[in-house]
Amino acid sequence: MSDTLENIKQQIAENDILLYMKGNPNQPMCGFSARAVQALMSCGERFAYVDILEHQDIRAELPKFANWPTFPQLWVKGELVGGCDIITDMFEKGELQPLVSEATKA
Secondary structure: OOHHHHHHHHHHHHOOEEEEEOEEOOEEOOHHHHHHHHHHHHOOOOOEEEEOOOOHHHHHHHHHHHOOOOOOEEEEOOEEEEOHHHHHHHHHOOOHHHHHHHHOOO
């Protein structure tokens, strides 16, 4: 198994809420990442992120590992939640807040 894949698995395992995105939460580098960050930040829970623009290896490997071709990707408790449309849809339906709140409880 590649070091990149091991790294991805470790990131997902170590972070209850993890967003793979373009840019960072303070400066998203695409509209989809910006919308995902806005929805997550509105939930009020801390989350980890990986800027895939700075990690080309992860950008190349993660879509194959996740079987999800696009970014951003939200992972909660080791499970892929989805991309921007799913994240914003869940937020608008009131489903994202309880998911991330529950994920941060010990």
